[in-house]
Amino acid sequence: MxxxxxxxxxxxxxxxxxxxxxxxxxxxxxxxxxxxxxxxxxxxxxxxxxxxxxxxxxxxxxxxxxxxxxxxxxxxxxxxxxxxxxxxxxxxxxxxxxxxxxxxxxxxxxxxxxxxxxxxxxxxxxxxxxxxxxxxxxxxxxxxxxxxxxxxxxxxxxxxxxxxxxxxxxxxxxxxxxxxxxxxxxxxxxxxxxxxxxxxxxxxxxxxxxxxxIAEGNIEETKANIEKLQSSYPYRTETDAVDGMRSPDYFGIAEGMNLIVIQMESFQNFPINLKLNNGAEVTPVLNKLAGEGIYFPHIYQQIGQGNTSDAEFMFNTSIYPTAAVAMSTGYGDRELPSLPRLLQQQGYTANTFHVNNVTFWDRNKLYPALNFNQYYDKPAFNNDHFNDYGASDEEMYRVGVEKMKDLHARNKRFYAQFVTTSSHSPFVVPESFQQIELPAELEGTNLGNYMNAIHYTDYAIGELIGQLKEADLWDNTMLVFYGDHFGLQPKETSAQEIEAQLGVPYDDTISRFNIPFIIHVPGKPLGIVSERAGGQVDMLPTVANILGLSLKREQFTAFGQDLLNIDRNLFGVRYYLPTGSFFNDEIMFIPGQGFEDGQAISIKTLEPVADFAQYRQDYEYVTSLMKLSDEYVKLLPKRR
Structure with missing residues (x-):
């Protein structure tokens, strides 16, 4: 040639x-x-x-x-x-x-x-x-x-x-x-x-x-398959009053109360009950609420591509994100079974507050899909130029309390969701908003900035509580707090730096994905610290139980568990971890090509677990459940 x-x-x-x-x-x-x-x-x-x-x-x-x-x-x-x-x-x-x-x-x-x-x-x-x-x-x-x-x-x-x-x-x-x-x-x-x-x-x-x-599927068949799989779950405590059995623990202790849910931006769990070297308490307000209410220190993020919006989606639906697309973008055209719909059947008005434009992560699709009565976004707030999003958490709560006062004056119960932004990376709090004195060694560091931002988030919650009491809303309002996802990136702040500066054990995966979950019911000095592990899909079933809502009676398909009424928990994580990863009360598991070549780490000691063969059933259950979750959400009807 x-x-x-x-x-x-x-x-x-x-x-x-x-x-x-x-x-x-x-x-x-x-x-x-x-x-x-x-x-x-x-x-x-x-x-x-x-x-x-x-x-x-x-x-x-x-x-x-x-x-x-x-x-x-x-x-x-x-x-x-x-x-x-x-x-x-x-x-x-x-x-x-x-x-x-x-x-x-x-x-x-x-x-x-x-x-x-x-x-x-x-x-x-x-x-x-x-x-x-x-x-x-x-x-x-x-x-x-x-x-x-x-x-x-x-x-x-x-x-x-x-x-x-x-x-x-x-x-x-x-x-x-x-x-x-x-x-x-x-x-x-x-x-x-x-x-x-x-x-x-x-x-x-x-x-x-x-x-x-999915196109050839049938949602009723899928729901039947979900129920069949969940009935095989070996760790559920069977306590459902609908079937004539005893009522679940803590069922209805907040029945008839208003509900305020605060999703805290980039909020990891380790700052809870943490004091800095100079004696400054990082989250004094949340510490007090956790001590009076129910605190779950072993909760882990499960978000997908949508990050913060996926956390909102999970809390309000108890459905896993598919990880293929932000749920607000991919499924904002659906009629999503949700907490707002459950509460609206009980006469509640459901509103949500976020200081950014509602089009960010297609929340203008997500909120109607969840059936919130109204959303309040950027135009509703005075811009005090806290960060790139605009208004501070304090300004968001100020507007929120005004709307809640109006509903209260009309004898309407409410569900108010607040999505904070003041602790968003890169965690720069304007000097006029700073509320904590940092030790000299943390000044100017990413870790120090994070402590500053977390403390401000906590401070703003304290201001909200003061306004609720002043507006006569405190005594009849249940409060729920949880983190949406991690804040500190390992490449910016190492585990070694966190341990050295703060004196807390820290793992780049387990500790990073660990978020707080706190429930406060006024007039109920519970003082419970639950060792049960959980994820964001478990929050709706837990909150519904406390509000006296039986998901079984409502025929509501939830992929999480009521953390207060289960002997042991198991839940999947993907996207930030590979498909097939899961947490239970003992370990975090990450697969290799499959189960056999995976790795396990103790969530309590943060040390590797060599023998994890006993958890194969957990692996198989989680992978099956998450596939059914994907099938279920894709079969949900589109909104008219």
Whole structure:
């Protein structure tokens, strides 16, 4: 065969080399090393993609197409690396569609940027420099270089034949990797074994197969399957008054009361009952409420892509996020069974308050789906310029109390949900709002800023309580507090720094995902500290029990448990952890390719647990339950 002209092969080969180098860089961000065993999957996927582009692109457009493709690919990998730095999971094409939310959290994203992430664009800088040098040389020589391509038809045909053969080989080989990838639940292991591009193909195929299965499904059959699976759950305490058995513990102790729920931004559990080296109490208000009410110190986040909005979704529905898309975006068009609907049947008015624009994370879809009577967003508040979101927690509570007073004056019971923002990363509290004196060693550090922001959140809650008492709302209002998700990133604040500065044991996964859950019922000096482990799907069943709402009587499908009436708990986590991960009262489990090569850590000692074979049933139950949860939410009817 005659020599193939360099013009043809240079575009394909050079772009291919650049793509492979960038994928190797991405693997370094994911795994800390390249993992050569998985590199063939990357190479074959890149080869197949570029061969297809080569065959479909006209000769004169190749330069523009290849550089445009390189630019898109570079931005995709850059976004993926940044995404992984925050979420610790490999995003799919569907997840990356949420990049339109980035401008709203630019301060948080900026904190994750590292110089090495910009290496994905290094070739563009070098190419631009080379073009400048060439232009200067031409000017000095006073000549202009022109190129005329005169490619013989036979040479072009030979080149296309070679490219077609390579395309077929790479496609067949990639198909093998895709099939292998479908057998791996752990997303990070899957990306490692099959490569980033094949990982996207697996996600697309799995999504299509699941959607097809759902389209042929029946929600009543799914609910029956859920009930059947949950009836096999070995740790449930059977206490349901509907069936003539004894009433559950604490059932109805707040029946008829108003309900205020405060979802606290980036609020981890370790600051509760914490004193700094100078004796300053970080959360004095919450400490007092926890001491008087019910405090669950072993609760863990379960959010998906939607972060804060997913936490709202879970609290109000007891349904797992699918992790494929923010629930507000993907399911905001549904009629979601929810706490607002349950309480509205009892004569409550349900309102929600958030100082940002309601379109952020598509809350303008989520709140109608949950059936809140009204939402109050940015225009409802005076902007005191606390942070990028605008108004402070104090301003949010001021407006909220006015609305609650109006409902109270009309003898209407209310459910008010508040979503705080003042402790959002990067945790910079304006000087005029600061309420705590930090030890010198914490001043100016990310950990110190976090303590400052957490303390302000606590302080603002104290101000709310004062307003409730003044408005004669305190004595008949149940309060619920919980964290939406972690605040401290391991790359910004290490476990070692937290332990050294604060004197608390800390694990980068267990402690980071550990959030507080506090319930306060006025006039009921409960003083309960529950050792039961739980997640955000468990909050609605627990709150409903205390309010005297029987989910069984209401035929409400919940995927969580009433934490006050269960012998032992078990719940799944995914997205920040790979699919198949779970917590129970003893351990956190993270699978490898499957159960056998997974790892377990004690949630009490934070030490590895070598023998976890006894938890296989937990693993199988959780994976089955979460699949049914996905099936259930996808079958819910759309709103009219």
């Amino acid at each position: 005659e020599r193939i002209h360099a013009w043809y092969k240079s575009k394909l080969v050079m772009t291919g080399l650049l793509f492979v180098l960038k994928l190797m860089l991405l693997r370094m961000f994911f795994f800390g090393e390249i993992y050569w065993s998985g590199l063939p999957g990357e190479l074959l996927a890149v080869l197949g993609l570029l061969c297809l582009v080569e065959l479909l692109t006209p000769d004169r457009a190749k330069a523009v197409v290849y550089w445009s493709l390189n630019a898109i690919f570079s931005f995709l990998l850059f976004s993926t690396a940044l995404y992984y730095a925050h979420f610790g999971t490999v995003p799919t094409y569907a997840v990356l569609s949420g990049l339109n939310q980035v401008p709203q959290v630019r301060a948080s994203v900026s904190a994750l940027l590292r110089p090495e992430q910009f290496l994905f664009f290094a070739d563009f800088v070098l190419a631009a420099g080379w073009q400048v040098i060439r232009a200067l040389r031409r000017r000095r020589k006073g000549s202009v270089y022109t190129f005329m391509l005169k490619e013989q038809t036979s040479r072009k045909w030979a080149w296309n034949t070679v490219v077609t053969v390579l395309l077929l080989i790479s496609a067949a080989s990639s198909l093998y990797y895709v099939r292998q990838g479908k057998l791996i639940d752990n997303e990070l292991v899957r990306a490692e074994k099959v490569g980033f591009l094949n990982y996207q193909v697996v996600a697309a195929i799995s999504s299509r197969e699941e959607d097809q299965m």
